[in-house]
Amino acid sequence: xxxxxxxxxxxxxxxxxxxxxxxxxxxxxxxxxxxxxxxxxxxxxxxxxxxxxxxxxxxxxxxxxxxxxxxxxxxxxxxxxxxxxxxxxxxxxxxxxxxxxxxxxxxxxxxxxxxxxxxxxxxxxxxxxxxxxxxxxxxxxxxxxxxxxxxxxxxxxxxxxxxxxxxxxxxxxxxxxxxxxxxxxxxxxxxxxxxxxxxxxxxxxxxxxxxxxxxxxxxxxxxxxxxxxxxxxxxxxxxxxxxxxxxxxxxxxxxxxxxxxxxxxxxxxxxxxxxxxxxxxxxxxxxxxxxxxxxxxxxxxxxxxxxxxxxxxxxxxxxxxxxxxxxxxxxxxxxxxxxxxxxxxxxxxxxxxxxxxxxxxxxxxxxxxxxxxxxxxxxxxxxxxxxxxxxxxxxxxxxxxxxxxxxxxxxxxxxxxxxxxxxxxxxxxxxxxxxxxxxxxxxxxxxxxxxxxxxxxxxxxxxxxxxxxxxxxxxxxxxxxxxxxxxxxxxxxxxxxxxxxxxxxxxxxxxxxxxxxxxxxxxxxxxxxxxxxxxxxxxxxxxxxxxxxxxxxxxxxxxxxx
Amino acid sequence: xxxxxxxxxxxxxxxxxxxxxxxxxxxxxxxxxxxxxxxxxxxxxxxxxxxxxxxxxxxxxxxxxxxxxxxxxxxxxxxxxxxxxxxxxxxxxxxxxxxxxxxxxxxxxxxxxxxxxxxxxxxxxxxxxxxxxxxxxxxxxxxxxxxxxxxxxxxxxxxxxxxxxxxxxxxxxxxxxxxxxxxxxxxxxxxxxxxxxxxxxxxxx
Numbered sequence: 001x002x003x004x005x006x007x008x009x010x011x012x013x014x015x016x017x018x019x020x021x022x023x024x025x026x027x028x029x030x031x032x033x034x035x036x037x038x039x040x041x042x043x044x045x046x047x048x049x050x051x052x053x054x055x056x057x058x059x060x061x062x063x064x065x066x067x068x069x070x071x072x073x074x075x076x077x078x079x080x081x082x083x084x085x086x087x088x089x090x091x092x093x094x095x096x097x098x099x100x101x102x103x104x105x106x107x108x109x110x111x112x113x114x115x116x117x118x119x120x121x122x123x124x125x126x127x128x129x130x131x132x133x134x135x136x137x138x139x140x141x142x143x144x145x146x147x148x149x150x151x152x153x154x155x156x157x158x159x160x161x162x163x164x165x166x167x168x169x170x171x172x173x174x175x176x177x178x179x180x181x182x183x184x185x186x187x188x189x190x191x192x193x194x195x196x197x198x199x200x201x202x203x204x205x206x207x208x209x210x211x212x213x214x215x216x217x218x219x220x221x222x223x224x225x226x227x228x229x230x231x232x233x234x235x236x237x238x239x240x241x242x243x244x245x246x247x248x249x250x251x252x253x254x255x256x257x258x259x260x261x262x263x264x265x266x267x268x269x270x271x272x273x274x275x276x277x278x279x280x281x282x283x284x285x286x287x288x289x290x291x292x293x294x295x296x297x298x299x300x301x302x303x304x305x306x307x308x309x310x311x312x313x314x315x316x317x318x319x320x321x322x323x324x325x326x327x328x329x330x331x332x333x334x335x336x337x338x339x340x341x342x343x344x345x346x347x348x349x350x351x352x353x354x355x356x357x358x359x360x361x362x363x364x365x366x367x368x369x370x371x372x373x374x375x376x377x378x379x380x381x382x383x384x385x386x387x388x389x390x391x392x393x394x395x396x397x398x399x400x401x402x403x404x405x406x407x408x409x410x411x412x413x414x415x416x417x418x419x420x421x422x423x424x425x426x427x428x429x430x431x432x433x434x435x436x437x438x439x440x441x442x443x444x445x446x447x448x449x450x451x452x453x454x455x456x457x458x459x460x461x462x463x464x465x466x467x468x469x470x471x472x473x474x475x476x477x478x479x480x481x482x483x484x485x486x487x488x489x490x491x492x493x494x495x496x497x498x499x500x501x502x503x504x505x506x507x508x509x510x511x512x513x514x515x516x517x518x519x520x521x522x523x524x525x526x527x528x529x530x531x532x533x534x535x536x537x538x539x540x541x542x543x544x545x546x547x548x549x550x551x552x553x554x555x556x557x558x559x560x561x562x
Numbered sequence: 563x564x565x566x567x568x569x570x571x572x573x574x575x576x577x578x579x580x581x582x583x584x585x586x587x588x589x590x591x592x593x594x595x596x597x598x599x600x601x602x603x604x605x606x607x608x609x610x611x612x613x614x615x616x617x618x619x620x621x622x623x624x625x626x627x628x629x630x631x632x633x634x635x636x637x638x639x640x641x642x643x644x645x646x647x648x649x650x651x652x653x654x655x656x657x658x659x660x661x662x663x664x665x666x667x668x669x670x671x672x673x674x675x676x677x678x679x680x681x682x683x684x685x686x687x688x689x690x691x692x693x694x695x696x697x698x699x700x701x702x703x704x705x706x707x708x709x710x711x712x713x714x715x716x717x718x719x720x721x722x723x724x725x726x727x728x729x730x731x732x733x734x735x736x737x738x739x740x741x742x743x744x745x746x747x748x749x750x751x752x753x754x755x756x757x758x759x760x761x762x763x764x765x766x767x
Contacts, residue, residue, distance in 0.1 A: 045751065402695050
């Protein structure tokens with residue numbers, strides 16, 4: 001095909017925030033051009049090769065070519081800036097068609113009604129920039145339900161005290177198969193007065209069209225799916241969009257500038273093609289969904305006389321209030337010596353999931369004040385089957401000394417054959433603060449010569465406090481299960497795969513970048529549909545909400561175009 | 563992206579317990595990996611030039627032939643190291659650190675034993691590694707070499723390591739499917755990233 005002169009919609013990015021817009025508008029008969037910075041891996045390109053998937057920069061850029069500068073405050077209160085190229089701390093999450101949704105684990109939780117009105121429910125927290133959302137849970141609910149059906153979410157609806165309202169009685173796909181330890185978690189939790197529920201997953205438990213069901217490969221998160229059971233934007237949405245004949249995807253197209261016409265409209269998107277040539281494309285509507293950090297970066301790079309501080313940034317809000325997901329992790333181990341042979345085999349059963357979640361602590365009482373505060377969600381899972389991280393962890397002893405030689409070999413053999421680790425992951429709000437934001441680095445450039453994103457990371461102490469409160473409950477459950485070496489690790493380090501904010505939506509054009517429909521206040525034909533719009537993140541992983549919101553915004557764009 | 567980060571071991575056994583374990587395993591001398599011949603032939607010089615043999619010997623110390631499982635030589639750890647050091651996409655700082663560290667180790671041998679590494683006995687090589695890990699530079703070097711060995715132990719044999727899946731078999735590790743073939747393995751898969759085509763055919767997705 002050749003380029004059209006103008007498209008109805010140009011979408012920058014192709015991950016979870018982009019997929020629903022691409023799907024809905026192409027199906028509605030609109031011409032949609034997708035500009036994706038990364039390559040186009042097909043399902044058959046995704047293998048379970050650990051070296052490719054997690055030890056080399058294959059699904060993400062080489063940090064030599066594209067990096068971030070991370071600014072954090074050290075223990076002396078001084079700000080330190082370090083390039084991710086120097087530290088190896090990678091903030092990329094999957095640069096290819098479908099984005100990081102190809103590599104997600106697909107733990108799907110809806111936000112709850114209270115997450116849409118955090119400020120009015122719990123009040124201000126000093127040092128945190130909390131606001132209510134301009135929409136309610138009721139506005140979003142139909143789209144959560146739509147994601148369950150279109151993207152495909154498996155699970156089983158059980159009533160519990162913090163269950164969010166649902167318009168459908170149950171999930172459209174039954175739960176995935178489980179390991180025996182799932183029952184043990186249920187029993188231990190029940191004994192302590194807690195209620196576990198099966199974890200909803202964006203993974204098909206039965207075939208859907210040409211997508212096959214899960215084949216329990218044992219290598220899910222961080223890997224592309226071999227059966228298309230995982231609900232990536234690539235297979236769940238973009239594939240159907242292409243079937244309409246209205247959608248065109250350009251891989252290896254890095255957008256670097258959005259040009260406006262002097263009338264608060266974007267006229268062209270400029271991008272580098274795979275050969276480094278500068279090209280441009282025109283459209284009526286532009287949608288940016290490049291993941292939070294890169295979306296802010298693109299708007300900040302798109303300066304012109306009308307927008308001297310960057311596109312849609314005359315109020316200075318672009319890049320502000322960046323959030324991640326607060327909380328942490330922990331675990332405990334099953335030891336072979338503690339079980340009979342048959343039970344041990346069942347513990348080791350590979351591929352099947354743990355899939356247990358606790359919502360009991362979504363709201364808790366502060367231990368000192370007794371007042372209700374926002375808590376979070378806890379997921380239970382096995383340690384990832386990747387052999388390399390498990391191996392590498394055996395080379396240091398508890399005093400931080402290198403282990404090598406026969407001792408290392410004994411260590412490895414025992415860990416791989418006599419131990420299985422069960423983990424928990426805690427998700428609490430990462431409160432927005434003034435200190436967490438995205439700007440353009442004045443010195444470091446990417447391989448095209450453009451300034452890289454300078455990411456200021458800041459976390460509120462409240463996040464860690466809440467995370468630690470929840471961790472105590474997790475440890476209690478693991479102790480009840482008689483697991484050994486139970487530990488937890490809660491901190492303020494950001495999980496780089498859970499990023500949102502930077503272009504928060506709101507009703508006040510002075511304090512937000514986007515309106516309630518995720519259209520830029522200052523630009524008439526610009527929408528942002530990745531996690532950037534979120535002013536607060538809830539205490540869950542973001543992907544389901546990003547998908548749902550993108551479906552919601554797609555409806556708004558359709559109203560405008562049709 | 564690789565970088566060396568010291569992490570506390572989650573291993574639940576005490577140091578005393580696993581030293582004891584060495585003895586227990588030590589009597590099991592009929593393990594299949596013991597029947598494999600140690601690579602006594604000189605290694606082919608690679609990126610490390612004349613220090614190639616030293617690198618191979620040090621890796622043998624770090625992951626020796628013993629009764630506990632496959633050795634560095636069996637899993638082809640040194641050829642893997644050489645491949646990594648030749649990889650233009652691999653972290654230049656880590657490659658430079660290893661190359662510099664090996665030069666430092668060569669000097670250290672002369673300092674400790676008055677002889678080049680190639681002239682010291684197997685026992686002295688073990689002592690040299692023991693002494694080197696007491697220093698920051700030595701610990702960093704050895705930690706990186708151990709990482710390379712562990713890569714060679716558990717990544718897919720398609721990379722010329724983990725020969726006959728000996729590492730997987732030893733650890734009871736079952737790889738995921740599908741496994742990579744010659745066109746899908748690293749770095750060949752990077753060629754996909756250079757394609758510039760506008761696709762509109764759904765069958766290709």
